[in-house]
Amino acid sequence: MAKPKVAFYWCASCGGCEEAVVDLAEKVLDVVAAVDIVFWPVALDFKRSDVEAMPDKSIAVSFINGAIRTSEQDEMAKLLRKKSQMVIAFGACAHEGGIPGLANLWNRRAIFDWYYRNGPSVASKEGAVPMTKIKVPEGELELPEIWDTVKCLDQVVDVDYYLPGCPPTPKLIANAVQAILAGKLPAKGAVLAGTKALCGECKLNSTKPEKLLIKDIKRMTEVFLDPEKCYLAQGVICMGPVTRGGCEALCIEGRMPCSGCFGSLDKTPDYGAKALSYVASIVDVTGQEEARKVMEKVADPTGIFYRYSMPASKLGRKRQKGAN
């Protein structure tokens, strides 16, 4: 029997998800032995035309990481969808929009103005701005167009499964590959990670007080974290209570609070709203002025609560003047 064909592709991402595949270490050899990699631009020399030449549905699984924010990424996602039996959104950006999704607080023009004209590190104030077409002696060149709005993968193509995380852990990737090869996958649309909140698998959960209340919110620079005590109880915002588990609390073990990269649980309608609600609820300060002072210590609520999920959130992006 022919080995199942697999494709990897990256869109708006940092490359960490590709790194995660390599992080499988020697297990990657098992994967390579079991499947036939037909497309992986970061590692192997295949071109788009190679994919175009493949019959529809001939790829068993496409792993697509990164958010979608250019016309090229949109085309590639749609092309791979057409050629694949199964599409897996790989990593936080493909899953819920990820860090690139925070660009939805601006639009293309604002971003270009800053990065090519007004930013303090831009030498020329009349700097070149990316264009989609330019004439050169050899003819006209065309480049992809950057969108005003960053989208997650399932906002442009149908997605079968999600592998969350920034990046997904080697263990989850290996489990997912095994499940695919064995044909033991859950119902379509499932997130291939935990189904309970991270606190459930956190080592420090036993030190979490019965009724968790804090008098002050502390930023990481203000406190020497006791690595043996629940970080929330120490006043540092940890997203554990609202974030999907499955990562085995690796960051907590590395003395960093959870920042929420595994995204929302199945029944959470909006990750940021839920996270905001829980943080406000555990602050045990009732005076209006005192409460205001504590809540202001959440320096950037939007950035903290929607760090990985703005495109997938209910509001999705900042209101665009003119478009609205």
Added chain:
Amino acid sequence: MAQAVSPPIQTTESKSEGSSFEPKIVAFFCNWCTYAASDLAGISRMKYAPNVKIVRVMCSGRIDPSFVIEAFRSGADGVMIGGCNPGDCHYKEGNYKTMRRYMLLSRMLQDFGIEKERFRLEWICASCARELQETVDKMTADIKRLGPLDWKGV
């Protein structure tokens, strides 16, 4: 001298300019205070802007921030939360939670381009029908000035 003239015929153009814009305001009112105040206003035949669509909840603390976001996304031009004065919560601390959520949510919504005036938290006691009337009228006028939100999203 002002003469009685028939109102000008509304065209779609003048409508989009906001002259006849009637804001839709979703109002989450606590059963024990603000909802009672709106009831009292009704019984007392007081008039207030009909723009608020009241949703009665048992406590302002029941209002998940996602309700507010959902309201804006579904076409509300404004959202108002009415709860008990500090110290008066029927469930002791629900309104304090709402207050702290409001402090964060209001900042967050402004990041999304939703003006501060479109999202209000008010403590209105059960006998404060007059205050309810004034608050609703003021919020309606504020939002009329801002124009429709007309949320488009992604």
